[in-house]
Amino acid sequence: MTSAATAIDPARKSLLWLVAIGFFMQTLDATIINTALPAMAASLGESPLRMQSVVVAYALTMAMLIPASGWIADRFGTRRVFFSAIVLFVIGSVLCALSVSVGQLVAARVVQGLGGALLLPVGRLALLRTVPRGEFLQAMSFVAIPGLIGPLLGPTLGGWLVQYASWHWIFLINVPVGLAGCLATLRFMPDLRGAVERRFDGAGYAMLAFGMVAISLALDGVSGMGLRQVSVLLLLVFGFASVVAYWLHAARRPEPLFSPSLFGVPTLSIGLLGNLFSRLGSSCMPFLVPLLLQVSLGYSPLRAGLMMLPIALAGMAMKRFATPLITRHGYRKVLVANTVLVGLAMASFGLTGPDQPVALHILQLLVFGAVNSLQFTAMNTITLKDLDGGMASSGNSLLSMVQMLAMSLGVAAASAVLAGYTGVFGLETAKQTLDAFQATFASMGLVTIASALIFWHLPAEVRAAHPAQPEVSGQG
Incomplete structure (x- = not known):
């Protein structure tokens, strides 16, 4: 990573490292938990075959928040949003470690996902607006390296921590890294906002987010939540109807979240x-x-x-x-x-x-x-x-x-x-x-x-x- 960083303006090195570490935290946490699920299940009194909600909650929360990440950064500024993302991620990690039931753990993973969803998009946006176009590809290649290291390290580190400490440490290790990231954000992250304030498509976002959540909960309910067939069917119908309603809405709106074009x-x-x-x-x-x-x-x-x-x-x-x-x-x-x-x-x-x-x-x-x-x-x-x-x-x-x-x-x-x-x-x-x-x-x-x-x-x-x-x- 060092050789890639030295070719970039030294004034931007710290920002690159900050965004790279944020991306590393996100990708590491997406993979470190998989090896620990049986140990978590034993500790929380649940079957290891019914722990999928812990994984689903994190990924689904990220999917929900990504469409709004650009508007949030434009509205509140990259420094404040990136700082808040790390704080949410750390708070979610601590709550995960303190969880005494699967329900608490799933809720904590939602908080963690709210932070994780903003780390890469906001960091990438900050680079896009500060790095010259001629250096942007090199900068993004540097930042992408942790995206490869995280999945490489995650399962093994998770297994090691579970075997020689406890599953709680797969979340607690985020705390010192997150605190260092908060301090680095205040010092190195520029406070950038969008040049043009555009109105956020709140109605479209609500329809799209509800559709994603309903469909995921319906599938999860078949195995993990014990929902009856009628409940699953209703969730699927309302979920798909909400997604279709979003695209009909987007076709009539001048600035939708995602244009049908x-x-x-x-x-x-x-x-x-x-x-x-x-x-x-x-x-x-x-x-x-x-x-x-x-x-x-x-x-x-x-x-x-x-x-x-x-x-x-x-x-x-x-x-x-x-x-x-x-x-x-x-x-x-x-x-x-x-x-x-x-x-x-x-x-x-x-x-x-x-x-x-x-x-x-x-x-x-x-x-x-x-x-x-x-x-x-x-x-x-x-x-x-x-x-x-x-x-x-x-x-x-x-x-x-x-x-x-x-x-x-x-x-x-x-x-x-x-x-x-x-x-x-x-x-x-x-x-x-x-x-x-x-x-x-x-x-x-x-x-x-x-x-x-x-x-x-x-x-x-x-x-x-x-x-x-x-x-x-x-x-x-």
């Missing part, structure tokens, strides 16, 4: 739908794999965390091959074929058993990490590549929202599928639990394979335009 760009429309349905399957893997390893195969938290390293390492190694592959074969061929490979890699975990060699587990994780990384890079770049300057910011926010929403829906859907299979196979023996996990992996793999049909509609001639085209979103 965005969907006049074919690559963006296909890219967003592909992101949503592809991630609906693959985003459940960081949640399901540590559970499988600990609940069904008897792995310790630390060993389960270490087993997640191959996914992150293979993902980082695959980044260098993504652009050459897309340049040579085009987006459609790469995404259709690779989506099928991602689904098959996921379904292969349906063959996992206690007698399977560890080397084969590692090979499965390496393959999944490589193809999943290629998937993210290709999906993110195709979604935004054809947007002009006026649409780029709005399109990027929409993509970030879809990514976090897909993570929330993916974990909720996988938990619902797992709950369904545990009802079929039972939970009395380890063999029955393993059967339920195996069927869940196979089913979620099929969901991912089905999303390849969306990418088939991409124009065959679309290829990577630049040899060094970066991955433009911070979430993939």
Whole structure:
């Protein structure tokens, strides 16, 4: 990271480090919790197979707040909002550590998500307005490095803390980092506001946010909340109706949150739908794999965390091959074929058993990490590549929202599928639990394979335009 930072104006180094650390906090916390879920469940008197709400609450809160992040920064200033985001994140972390029930923990994760949702968008906005255009790509590449380190470190650190301390420390370690971030924000973050005050589309935001929450709660209610079928059906109906109402509202409003004209760009429309349905399957893997390893195969938290390293390492190694592959074969061929490979890699975990060699587990994780990384890079770049300057910011926010929403829906859907299979196979023996996990992996793999049909509609001639085209979103 140092070599990248020295090439940038020294006056901006501190701001770059501040934004990078904020991004690191966000990505670390999104992954560190997965390995600790069984220990949390035991401490809070809950089944480890019903802890998905802890993950869903964080991702869903981030998805809800991202559409408003730009307006909030313009209205209240980048310094105040970034400072408040860190404070909320730290308060949420402390509340998580003090939780004595799953309900309290979910509520604390919402507070944490309110802070996490603002860290990257507001930090990126501050860089956009202070770094010269010629240095912006280099600056964003520097800031993106923690986005790769966080998922690499998170599961292992989480497993280590659970095994040698307690699960509470996966949240408490955010406190000193957050306090240092608050002091650095007051000193180094510029207080920037939007040049033009535009009226916030509160009605549109309420409809969109309610739709996302209702649909996620409906899926989560199938497995984790014990909602009756009628309640789930009502939530789904009201959720989808609210989303449809938003787009009807946006078509008539001069300055909506997301203009329907965005969907006049074919690559963006296909890219967003592909992101949503592809991630609906693959985003459940960081949640399901540590559970499988600990609940069904008897792995310790630390060993389960270490087993997640191959996914992150293979993902980082695959980044260098993504652009050459897309340049040579085009987006459609790469995404259709690779989506099928991602689904098959996921379904292969349906063959996992206690007698399977560890080397084969590692090979499965390496393959999944490589193809999943290629998937993210290709999906993110195709979604935004054809947007002009006026649409780029709005399109990027929409993509970030879809990514976090897909993570929330993916974990909720996988938990619902797992709950369904545990009802079929039972939970009395380890063999029955393993059967339920195996069927869940196979089913979620099929969901991912089905999303390849969306990418088939991409124009065959679309290829990577630049040899060094970066991955433009911070979430993939």
